Amino acid sequence: MWIEANNQLSKAFKFNDFSEAFAFMTQVAFLAEKMDHHPNWSNVYNTVQIHLCTHDAGNIVTDKDRDLAKAIDQLLA
Secondary structure: OOEEEOOEEEEEEEOOOHHHHHHHHHHHHHHHHHHOOOOEEEEEOOEEEEEEOEHHHOOEOOHHHHHHHHHHHHHOO
C-alpha cells in the first residue's frame, strides 16, 4: 500500500533477490520515462523504496504521482 506522508507517496517493494528487484526497477524506469514523471528511489539487495512527489508543483503529491503509483502497482498485478 502506498503511504502519503510528508508531501510524498512512498512504498517499499520486496523481491526474492537482487535480480528481481533490478528487473522491476528497469520496468519502472521505462514506465516513468513514458509518463515523463520520475521517482526518487533506492535499492538495497531485494528491496526497492520508491518516493513520489511532483517537483514542478513545489514537491507535493499530485495526480501525476497517483497515476504513476497506480501504473507501478499494475506492473506487479
